Amino acid sequence: MSNSPLNLPKRTLFWRCLFATVSTSSFLISQFVSQAAQPQVKDYCQLSTAAAKAKEDLRLSAVQGSQDAQKSYQQLVNQHAQDLQNCRNRTWPEIQAIWLRLYPCDLQPGAIDQIMDRIVNAGYNKVYVEVFYDGQVLLPAAANPTVWPSVIRTPGAEKVDLLATAIQKGRQRGLKVYAWMFTNNFGYTYSQRSDRADALARNGKGQTSLYVTDNTSQVFIDPYNLQAKRDYYQMVQEVVRRRPDGILFDYVRYPRQAGSNSIATTVSDLWLFSPAIQQALFRRAENNKGTELIRRFLGKGYVTAGDINEVDQLHPQESEPMWQGRILQPEPKSILSPSQRQPQLQLQLWQLAVAHAMQGILDFVALATYPAQQQSIPSGVVFFPDGNQTVGQGYDSRLQPWDRFPNHLEWHPMSYATCGNVACIVQQVKRVLNTAQPGTKIIPALAGNWGASVSNRPSIEAQIQALRQFAPQLAGVSHFAYSWQYPEHDSDRKFCRVR
Numbered sequence: 001m002s003n004s005p006l007n008l009p010k011r012t013l014f015w016r017c018l019f020a021t022v023s024t025s026s027f028l029i030s031q032f033v034s035q036a037a038q039p040q041v042k043d044y045c046q047l048s049t050a051a052a053k054a055k056e057d058l059r060l061s062a063v064q065g066s067q068d069a070q071k072s073y074q075q076l077v078n079q080h081a082q083d084l085q086n087c088r089n090r091t092w093p094e095i096q097a098i099w100l101r102l103y104p105c106d107l108q109p110g111a112i113d114q115i116m117d118r119i120v121n122a123g124y125n126k127v128y129v130e131v132f133y134d135g136q137v138l139l140p141a142a143a144n145p146t147v148w149p150s151v152i153r154t155p156g157a158e159k160v161d162l163l164a165t166a167i168q169k170g171r172q173r174g175l176k177v178y179a180w181m182f183t184n185n186f187g188y189t190y191s192q193r194s195d196r197a198d199a200l201a202r203n204g205k206g207q208t209s210l211y212v213t214d215n216t217s218q219v220f221i222d223p224y225n226l227q228a229k230r231d232y233y234q235m236v237q238e239v240v241r242r243r244p245d246g247i248l249f250d251y252v253r254y255p256r257q258a259g260s261n262s263i264a265t266t267v268s269d270l271w272l273f274s275p276a277i278q279q280a281l282f283r284r285a286e287n288n289k290g291t292e293l294i295r296r297f298l299g300k301g302y303v304t305a306g307d308i309n310e311v312d313q314l315h316p317q318e319s320e321p322m323w324q325g326r327i328l329q330p331e332p333k334s335i336l337s338p339s340q341r342q343p344q345l346q347l348q349l350w351q352l353a354v355a356h357a358m359q360g361i362l363d364f365v366a367l368a369t370y371p372a373q374q375q376s377i378p379s380g381v382v383f384f385p386d387g388n389q390t391v392g393q394g395y396d397s398r399l400q401p402w403d404r405f406p407n408h409l410e411w412h413p414m415s416y417a418t419c420g421n422v423a424c425i426v427q428q429v430k431r432v433l434n435t436a437q438p439g440t441k442i443i444p445a446l447a448g449n450w451g452a453s454v455s456n457r458p459s460i461e462a463q464i465q466a467l468r469q470f471a472p473q474l475a476g477v478s479h480f481a482y483s484w485q486y487p488e489h490d491s492d493r494k495f496c497r498v499r
Contacts, residue, residue, distance in 0.1 A: 041083055041084075041087045041123075043461075044091070044096070044123045044461070044464070045084060045087035045088055045091050045096070045123030045125075046121065046122055046123040047080065047083075047120070047121040047122075047123075051080075051121075052117075052118075052121040054076070055073065055076050055077070055080065055117060055121075056114070056117065058072055058073035058076060059073050059110060059113055059114060059117065060110075061073075062110070063109050063110040077117070077172060077173055078172075080120055080121075080173065080174075081120065081172070081173045081174030082174070084120055084123070084125055084173075084174050085125070085174050087123070088123075088125045092468050092472065093464070093467075093468070093474060093475070093476040093477050094475070094476060095125065095126055095443060095475055095476020095477070095478075096123055096124050096125060096126070096476060096477060096478075096479075097124060097125075097126035097127065097128055097176075097178075097443070097476065097477070097478035097479070098119055098122070098124045098126075098127055098128070098478065098479050098480075098481065098482055098485070099127075099128045099130070099180065099445070099478060099479070099480045099481040099482065100115070100119070100127050100128065100129050100130065100481065100482040101129075101130040101133070101481070101482070101483065102115075102129060102130070102138065102151070102162055102166060103151075103493045103494050103496075104151065104152050104153070104154050104157075105492075105493045105494070105495075105496040106162060106493060107152065107154060107157055107160055107162065108496075111493070112162075112165055112166055112169045113169060115482070116166075116169045116170050116172075116173050116175065117173070118482075118486065118489075119170075119173075119175065119482070120173045120174070120175065122450070122485065124175070124479075125174060125175060125176065126175060126176040126177075126178065126245075126476075126478070127166075127170055127175050127176075127177055127178070128178045128179075128180040128248055128478065129163065129166050129167075129170075129177060129178065129179060129180060129244075130180045130181075131163055131179045131180065131181055131239055132148070132181040132182050132235060132239075133181075133182050133187070134182075134187050134188070134217040135148055135149075135186065135187020135188050135189035135190055135217065135219070136148055136149050136150065136151045136187065136189065137149075137150060137151065137235060137238075138150070138151045138152070138162055138163045139161070139163065139238055139239075140152065140158060140159050140160055140161045140162075141153060141157075141158040141159075142158040142159045143159070143161070144238075145234065145238065146231065146234055146235045146238065147190065147193065147196070147231050148186075148187065148189060148190065148235070149189060161242070163179065163239070163242050163244075164242050167242060167243070167244055167245075171245075176245040176246065177244055177245050178244055178245055178246040178247060178248055178380075179239045179242070179244040179246070179247045179248070180247075180248045180250060180382075181235075181236070181239065181247065181248065181249055181250065182250055182251045183232075183249045183250060183251050183252045183364065183365070183368055184201075184220050184221055184223055184251055184252060184253060184254070184361065184364060185218050185219065185220055185251035185255075186199075186219055186220070186221050186228070186231075186232075187217055187218075187219055188210075188216060188217050188218075188219055190219055190221070190231075191208065191210060191219040196227065196228070196231075198222075198225065198227070198274060198275050198276070199221050199222055199225040199227050199228040199231075199274070199276075200219065200220070200221055200222065200274060201220045201221055201222045201223075201254065201255075201271040201274055201277075202222075202271065202273040202274045203268060203269060203270065203271055203272075203273055204266075204267055204268025204269070204270070204272070204273050204298075204301065205268055206273070208220075209254075209255040212255055212257045212258075212261070213255050213256070213257070213258075214258065218251075218255060220251075220254055220255050220271070222271070222274040222275075222276050222277045222360070223277070223360035223361055223363065223364035224276040224277040224279075224280045224360050224363075225274065225275075225276040225277070226276065229364070229367055232364075232367070232368060233367060233368070233370075233371070236368055236371045236372070237371045240371045240372055240374075240375055240377060243375070243377070244377065245377070245378070246372075246377060246378040246379065246380065246410070247369070247372045247377060247378075247379050247380070248379070248380045248381070248382055248410070248412060249365065249368055249369065249379065249380070249381050249382065250382040251382075252361060252364075252365055252381050252382065252383060252400065252402075253361060253383070253384075253387055253398040253399060253400035254271050254357070254361075254397065254398055254399050254400075255271075255397070255398070256396075256397055256398045257269075257397045261397060262396070262397050263391050263394040263395065263396065263397060264354075264394055264395045264396070264397045264399070265392075265393065265394035266301050267297065267298060267301040267302075267350070267353055268301055269397065270353055270354065270357050270399075271357060271399075272298065272353060272356070272357060273298075277356070277357070277360060278298065280356070280360075281294060281298070281352075281353070281356045282294060282295065284323045284324040284325075284352065284356060285321075285322070285323045286322040286323055286324065286326075287315070287318045287321065287322045288314070288315045288318060289311050289312070289314075289315050289318050289320070289321035289322070290321040290322045290323040290326075292311045292314065292315070292321075293307065293308070293311055293321045293345065293349065294323065294349065294352070296311075297346070297349040297350075297353070298353075302346055303342065303345060303346055303349065304342065305337075305338040305339040305341075305342045306338070308321075308338035308341055308342055308345060309338040312338070321345065323352055324352075325352065325355065326348060326352070347393075350393070354395055354399065357399050358399050358401040358404075359401075361399065361400065361401055362401060362404055362405070365381060365405065365409075369409065378410060379409050379410070380409055380410030380411065380412050380441075380443070381402065381405050381409050381410070381411060381412065382412040382414060382445065383400050383402035383405070383411070383412070383413060383414065384398065384400060384402075384413070384414050384416075385402075385413045385414070385415060385428040385429070385431050385432050386428070386431075387399075387400030387402060388400050388401055388402055388403055402432075403435045407436065407437040407438075407439055407440040410441045410442075410443060410475075411432065411436060411440055411441065411442045411443070412443050412444070412445050412478065413428065413429065413432045413442070413444050413445065414444075414445045414447075414480075415428040415429050415444045415445060415446060416445075416446075416447045416457075416480075418455065418456045418457050419456070420456050420458075421458060422458050422462055422463055422466035425446070425458075425463055425466070425467075426466050426467065426470050428444075429442075429444050429467060429470070429471060429474075430470070430471075432444070433471060441475045442474055442475060443474070443475050443476045443477060443478055444467065444474065444477055444478070445477075445478045445479075445480055446460060446463045446464075446477055446478065446479055446480070447479075447480045447481075447484070448460045448463060448479070448484070449484060449485065450485065460479055463477075464477060
């Protein structure tokens with residue numbers, strides 16, 4: 001409907017009609033190219049409105065079949081790619097990226113060109129294309145060996161590879177194109193498979209994440225589950241085969257719960273109650289006493305002096321209960337009673353349970369990033385700067401151990417704090433910079449709009465300026481998201497009817 005000539009602005013209709021007479025329009029096209037090719041880059045490497053419009057008019061004419069327009073359009077695309085590179089080389093930050101989700105409507109001729117043009121026009125030199133989200137994957141239906149359905153399920157388009165097209169079209173414009181993927185969040189479709197029931201993460205109340213988040217598309221898995229690992233690894237391999245310029249791993253965590261449940265304070269709050277993660281936890285025991293105390297702690301959420309006494313009697317040949325990471329203090333002159341030992345053992349069991357859950361996330365990241373590393377494709381992790389915080393003896397329910405992510409990965413902290421000014425955003429980035437090891441490539445993700453504050457969040461310009469003053473050593477920034485910058489275009493693409 002939006003592409004009907006009846007709905008086009010009069011100016012656009014005029015140019016379409018003009019370019020339709022290709023044989024007599026070469027001079028006019030050359031005039032367009034001459035004007036648009038002039039250096040017209042504004043602040044933040046954004047293209048002037050006139051240059052962007054000239055390019056768009058050429059694109060529209062090329063879609064309609066004008067060979068002259070197609071040639072001129074491609075020349076202009078190349079020129080703007082060079083202009084962008086030159087500008088970013090002399091403008092802070094050197095990397096400016098944007099997050100993008102594609103839809104089946106983007107199959108239409110010229111659609112990806114239009115999106116990538118807009119990204120270049122806005123001064124971005126990287127784009128993070130979402131390839132796995134909400135339980136679907138951006139692979140062709142006819143070449144999708146994964147357990148997830150393809151994003152593109154349009155009849156007749158089974159072989160269309162939208163990810164490969166996006167990579168190609170982006171590179172033509174001087175953009176680095178990353179694949180952006182959900183990680184531990186496998187999506188609702190995965191939860192509907194009876195043969196994957198054991199792969200879903202469960203808490204001590206018998207719940208999966210379907211019952212604790214306000215988004216039913218979010219289904220988190222047990223990161224220790226072998227089947228889940230195989231499923232994800234296969235998908236990453238397929239993405240790597242398209243040779244993106246990098247891969248970003250998002251949702252590298254457990255689900256965030258609401259209200260008081262946003263802080264995990266008891267064992268039942270943790271996602272330790274699916275088979276694989278429990279078996280792996282028991283394997284962390286280093287003697288029989290350790291195994292038995294871990295089992296009782298999981299079962300009740302605590303251990304009593306009576307439990308400790310019973311375990312001592314069950315295995316009298318062993319000294320203290322032991323598990324990985326437990327370090328004993330020098331033995332006192334007299335052996336402590338079970339009642340005296342209980343507080344320390346209970347605290348250490350709680351710490352073991354939390355550390356075990358977090359280690360599952362770290363191990364899954366290592367697995368997920370391996371195929372890209374084998375092909376020398378950069379990988380990065382996306383996280384919340386407050387996702388690893390402690391509150392008393394409790395932990396943020398996401399249990400996101402980003403401070404332990406390796407520094408050979410790019411770090412993409414989602415610095416989305418809202419306080420009416422830039423102070424809280426700067427504070428989030430400062431926390432990451434203070435924690436990261438030297439040499440870590442940090443690219444904060446910012447939310448907002450150009451030129452205006454929105455939702456108590458300063459404009460993108462204000463955020464960039466604040467970060468430049470505070471942390472000029474940053475490798476770059478990214479902006480969430482294309483849908484925020486072009487909401488009408490995003491809505492048109494999301495709900496259009498593919499012809």
